[in-house]
Amino acid sequence: MSNKKRSFEPKALQDVLNQLTSQPKIASGLNQVKVKEAWKATMGEHVASYTQEIKLRGKSLYITLSSSALKEELGYGKEKILKHLNETLGFEAVETLIFR
Secondary structure, eight states: OOOOOOOOOOOOHHHHHHHHHTSHHHHHHHHHHHHHHHHHHHHHHHHHHHEEEEEEETTEEEEEESOHHHHHHHHTTHHHHHHHHHHHHTSOOOSEEEEO
């Protein structure tokens, strides 16, 4: 057996986490979770209770709602919702909002 020692230089935990979360697949998954949390925080519990599914594909956010009346009502305020979502997230994650 070889008696070689591996030499590791210590790194700051923040640097390691940033490197890990910058990988595309991990970053995509984290953005999905962040968007779901931002939707709840932005729209409140009442709207969240009618929300069945939230999917972020690229910069498009697909929201599936169980109420057609709510879907119609939210459709009128898409721009305002987008602005609040991105402000809550702290970065421009969503460009298009699509209600289903």
